[in-house]
Amino acid sequence: MMEKTDAEQTSGHACCSGTCGAPTAGRRSFIKATGLSATLLAAGRTNVMAGPFSQADFEKIVPSDKKLGKEWIAGLYARGNPLSATGEDLKYIGMPINGICTGQVYLGGDGKLWHWNLDASRDQKNKGSGPRFLDPDVAHSPMSQGFALQVGGKAFALDRNGFENVTFTNQYPMATVDYADGACPVSVRLQAYTPFIPLNRDDSSYPVVVMRYTIGNPSDREQEVAIAGWIENFSNANSGKHAAGTKHCVYRELDGISTVECSARFDGPGGDPEKVVFADFEGGTYGDWTVEGAAFGTKPSTGPDAAGVQKLSGMQGNGLANTWTGSDELQGKLISPAFLIEKPFINFLIGGGAHPKQLTASLWVDGKIVRSATGKKSDAMQWVSWNVTAWQGKQAHFEILDASSGGWGHIDVDQIEFSNRPPAGTASNRLEKAADFGSIALGVLGDERPELGDVARR
Template sequence: MTPSDDDRTHGGLETVTGAGCDGRDACCRLAAGVDRRRFVQGLAAGAGLLAWRAPRATVAGPFAADDAIDHFVPADKKLAADWVAGLFARGERTWYAGDDLATIGMPVGGVAAGQVYLTGDGRLVYWDVFNSNHNTGYGAVNYQAGRKPTDVVSEGTFTAATAVDQGAAIQVTVHGRTVARTLDGRGFARVRFCGEYPVGRVEYADDALPVAVALEAYSPFIPLCAADSSLPATVLKYTLKNGGDAAAQVTIGAWLQNAVLNDAGPELAGQAERRNRVVQEDRFTAVVGSARPLETAQEKRREPIVIADFEGDGYGQWRVEGEAFGDGPVEGTLEHQQAVSGYQGRRLVNSFQGGDDPQGKLVSPEFVIERPWIGFLIGGGGFADKTCVNLVIDGKPVRTATGKNAELLEVRNWDVAELAGKRARIEIVDAQSGPWGHVNVDQIELRDDPKTDAAIPLRRRRDFGTMAVAVLGGDASAAASIPDGDALEELFAALRGEPVASAEKPLGENLRGAVGRTIELQPGAEATVTFVVAWHMPHNYRENRWVGNYYGKRLASAVDVAAYVAKNFDRLDAETYAWLETYYDS
């Protein structure tokens, strides 16, 4: 069945416009052939029999006065025979296409194991796997029409979710002609989506390509088996079918960015690097991403030059604008403020003086950048250009940082080696009113090395761990790193080139690994290639108390997750689909 933009049937209801809608722009009515389950779901949603529009003029009746002599509800409902038969008919899948795909986001991560979402065109987005534990808001905002799966709700507004560079692509060679496409809406002219939890299905078709692709994505979901239903992994099963009249050589590959220390990257610049390595075993081939601390030569370190520690009664030579910062630094938490922590010494800059409404700015005296790093502590609001610290040169901000909508002050570092010798100022800005309309700042230093948070060792951070992308089975290829640039252009060259077994990059750069397989498809033949995307971030905290993650008790790393899925794949796959088929076919 070919994907179609005209498919507008959702759960048994079809959208109707114009005549028959009582003058409204659009309304819904029951689609022909509605099954029992969709009908019951419609009732549960509050549609009710009276509001329900059937394809027939009447479902029950007509009734005469004699039909209700003994009771207001007649024993014989005079239901239409074909309508009753429709209640017992097997339902059909609901497919979405066209503009509908833009707002689809289906959860495909393990239960309580972090979450990723499958988009309508088959990408993985909204990477909530780093133990950030953010409150995404409430229904009035969360369920607004038009919300995209890449949106996070923060303080009642949409912001971009954590982005991880991930995807898949296919390369097809027929009669010496090679065509490559990404497996998403960019790569294929016709894409359609069907969600039947826990499995999301995406189909790709294009008249210019003889090979059609069908994706089935899920995390194993097996009722009464918590361990196998809470794996930090997503399975991506791609079925390739050659609809042409000639043999096709097909390479399918998947890539994944190493996003370990994703949230801490800015504050750990220069202190750690990311590393990818290829792991090949009998059941799978994977690229595993991790991070490790960098050792800085002790002899190169000098005592930091303190630009400001904010331990005095006033701001000294700093210029004060507006009312938000008051007359000077404060001793910790202010009245009506959540508990402030993470500052150094007794005092800090806190623009909550007077609450979240006042605004203002602090501007430092001019200084010369004579060390390669500037380190400081910052908390409070997370509004770019509104609640921030700026490094200003010649009147223009060249570096900036914000809080994370939390009162905890955390370390930030700017690499300013390229600015050595220039004259600069620090600006602390509060230009935001309302919730989180304040900024907390302390201990600004010029340093030879990045400032560290000694209270949280690197290996105990929330976002420290491992990630992996694996292809199941043998006869696979892998590259620990694919070059920067468009993934489609670099992927297949990397997979076919000289093997790269390991690679390292600084935190500020994109380190992507890839795995793939090449197969020969005869006309009419099909084959399935299965990938696994896995993550392992074991250090989860609640109110600064370590609680860990359940999966960390039984699996030591993302490669262990991939190995477990590979070893038990036939069972995990069969039992997941057994539940799905029982539920949706009942």
């Protein structure tokens, strides 16, 4: 609650809705108007209070034993009965199974892990609006992960798709999932939990999910079974789309556990000796580029204006495309000749105003803009790196647009290169600095060496 200043109380009116039409006094004015001063309040303090009271007076109102039965009190300490769900009710189950402050992971009703909100940079807000019980989330996952059972050469996914009868039983922070199917000669029970000890923060903050599977054989025949687990390398899932990195999965044997650890790393020092310079704007002409409007002039700029108004820096060589002509009034467009995208990255320097629609350097493929960049209200030019792997083998062209005449209404572009990786020192090659950098591991407790699938050898 905010209190107005004395000046606001004397010169303005407070109104609850803006349409009430009647002024209301400030807090201090109200006290003065009612004749209640601090002195009167202090003097009358002993008279306005009821009492004094004795213990007997309170006994007449609320008995000390609250008249609560012994059975009712005992129920407060009794362990609750677990709740079970099956069928269609399974799809709405999401039991938190992550350690404290380790990201949000849910255990689904069929034993699959979902949500995986581990990256603060990603928009993973709940869908919809209004009361959540009207539109609850259902299991969804940004990555591939799960477990499967193999019996006699036949595979059964350990979820609703693999077993006809699945029952989820909740005893938070643990849960039990039972799997049974007429086509499967064995039954499976999953006990899932994360280490959680009330009042013990450290031991409850491990980023670990334990999945313990127990196989039951109700038949009188021996069954040869195996359980396999898989997990997608989720490191840098978002930031890695525009970086020259490689995902790695490494098998490690530790004390009492065998793991496959998944992560990502940047490849190479950043420079590319095989890069191709597409345009450096040296030589005094635009060459095969098409010039529209007056902003770019008839030839490349050769640096800052003579008056030194533009604080241009970071350019390479002498020439660049620069629409600062002493003012921001002029507009225009510079269009490159068509080229074949052969390398996975296009890198270039950019500066000037920040307007994603009016001041842009853009890549066009099949008549559409597929990549675009703008400046940062600075003429200190910086590298931009585009991952164009998705369009390798296609024809494209580059456009530089100045459609602004306001403040900072100019753009600077230089040194357009086709490369195998981003340039050294750019954010694109600092995978470890990204919000979605990290590692995720799939492990097996025990000393037995597991069989490794293809995912573990990548």
